[in-house]
Amino acid sequence: MQTTTPNEVLIQIEHISKIYTMGDEKVFALRDISLTLHRNEYVAIMGPSGSGKSTLMNMLGCLDTPTSGEYWLNGQDVSKMDDAELAEVRNKQIGFVFQTFNLLARASTLKNVELPLVYGGIKGEARKERAERALQDVGLGDRMGHKPNELSGGQRQRVAIARALVTKPSIILADEPTGNLDSKTGVEIMRLFEEIWKQGNTVILVTHEDDIARHARRIIRVRDGLVESDLVNPNPVTLLD
C-alpha cells in the first residue's frame, strides 16, 4: 500500500517537445506540452492516431526521451537520464500494460511476472512469493504454471497487469488495454483497473475509445502534438459497488 497524500505531484511535464527528423523534414510529434499529474489519479489520454498520443505515452513511460523540455517523475528529472538510468526507472516506477499483452511466450505465467523482479535484482524465494501474490491479486493464483498460449485473452491481460504491479510502481501505464479483448472481458479488465486505482495506485490509460476513457476521472485529449483539452470527467463510469 502506498502512504500518500492525495494531492502530491507525481508527474510534472514542462514544455516538452519531440521532433523526428525525416530526411530534411522535421516532424513535430509533441509541441511544447506541459502537464501535471498527481499521485492516485485515474487519467485517460485520448487522441486519434497521429495525434502524438503514443509519443506522449512513450515519454511518460520513459521508453523515449524528449527533444526539449523537462520531465520530473517522483522528484527526478527523467528527461536528462541515460539509457541505464531510464531502464532502472522503468523497472522501479512504471508498470506497462500493452494492447497485445506482450508476455514472453516460452515462459510460464509465474516466470513472466517474476521477470521485472529479476531485472530489479530481487532473488530466490522473495521474488517467487511476490510474483505469486501479484498473480493471486489478479485472480490467477491457480494458473501459475501455465504458458501464455494456454490462457484466454482476458487471463493473459491479467498476467500482464500482475507483471506491471509486481514491482509496486508509481504509475500503471496501460496502452489500449482492452483493444484485443471482447467487450465482456474488456469490462472485467476495466473493473480490475478501477480496483487497482482504488487501492491507491496511479493509473494512466492511453486509448482512442470513449467507452474506455469514460472510466477515468480525468480525460486529456491530444491532437497534432498539442493538448487539446484537459478536463475532469463529470460522469465517470464505476464498475465497483
Added chain:
Amino acid sequence: MIASEYIESFSIAFAALRQNKLRAVLTTLGIVIGIAVVTLMGWALNSLDAAFDATIDILGNDMLYVDKWSWAGGNNWRLMESRKNITIEQAEELIERLKTPQVAVPMGSLWGRSIIYNDLKANGFTVTGVRATYTQTPAGNVDEGRFFSEIEDRYSENVVVVGYGVKKVFFPNSDPIGKTIKINGMQFTIIGVIAKRGTALMDFVDNQVFIPLNSFFGLYGKSIRSISIAVKAGSPELLDDVRSEVVGTMRIVRNLPPGKDEDFSINESQMFHEQVAEIRFYIWAIGIFLTAMSFIVGMIGIMNVMFVSVTERTKEIGIRKAIGAKRLSILMQFLVEAATLCVAGAIVAILLCIVAAAGIYFAFKEQAPFLTPYIPVPILIIAIVVSVVVGILAGLFPALRAARMNPVDALRYE
C-alpha cells in the same frame, strides 16, 4: 550485473537452444570440428612431448659430450667435416687437465655393427669402446654382472658389457653372463648387462655393447673415428662451470689461438630440448592455423544464427527493455546464449575425442607407443576456454545489436 540476471541469461539460453535443436546442432558443427581438431592435436603433441622429454633425459641432465660433430648443427656439416679428428691422446690430455667434473671418459663408437651368437646374427648395434670409468655415468649403469676393470682395459681383454637390447635379442630366456658373442669376427665374453634405458622413441640406446677402449682400437684401429669425451658434471647446477672449463681446456689441447673458432662441439641434452621446441613450434603453428580456419567458419555460422535469433526476438527484447532490462542485461543474455552454444559443441567434441583417443591408442599401440589412452585435463580445460572465447566473439556483434535496440521500435516490431 546481478547474479540473478546471469541465472536468467542461462535459462533463456537453454530455452532458446531447446527451441531450435536442429539449428543449434548444425551451427555448432564447425565448432565441434574445431574443438575436436585442437583437442586431438594437443593430445598427440602432449604425448610426443612426454616421450621426447623422457628420451632426452636418457642422455643425462648433467652430462656434456665433447665431439667433433655437433648434434644440433645440420647446417654446418661441411665445416664440421673439415675439423680434425679428436685423437685419443688429445682426449686423455683433456681428461688429465680437467678439475671440476665428477668424471670424464673417452669413447669411440661405430654404428650399424652386427653381432653373432652361435648361429644367430643380428644387425644394427653400436659398438662403443670406453674406459672402465664409464660405469660412473648413467649410460654405464650395470644391472647384471659387472663392468670391466681398468686392468681388463689396459690388457685389451675381450670382454663385453651388453645393452638390454642385446639381452632381449639373443638371450630372452637365459643368462647372458659368461656367454660368448662375436663382434667384428672376434670372440667377446659377456661380463655384464646395462640396465634398460630406452623409451618408446629411442629404444635403440639399448642396442649397444661396451668393450674396453684398447680392445676397440685392436678391433678397428686407432684412427678409425674421432674420439668423443663424455663428461659428467655431477649435478645440473655445475654444468655451466664445467662447460667453461671443458671449452677452455679443450682449446689449449687443440692449440687454438685466442679469437679462433672452436674446432670441436660441446653437446648436451639441452640442445635437444631446443631442437624439439622448434619442431614443436612448427607443429603447433600448423595445427593452430588449421583450427583457426575451422573456428572462423564455425564463428561465422554462430554469428549468423545469432543475428537471426536477435531479429526473431526483437519483440521480446522490447518487452524486456520496457520492464527494466538494461543494455548490459540484454548483451549478456545473447553472449551467454552464443557461449552456451559453443560450450555445448565443445562438450560434444570432447566426448568424441575421449572415445577417439582411447580408440587410436588401442589401435596403434605398437606403431605409436608414446600415445596415452586419455586426454590430459589441461587440454580439456583449454578446449572449453577456447570455445567460450569463440562463442563470445561470435556473439558479440549480434548481442550488441540487440542491446542497442530502441525499446519503442522493438516493441512495435511484429
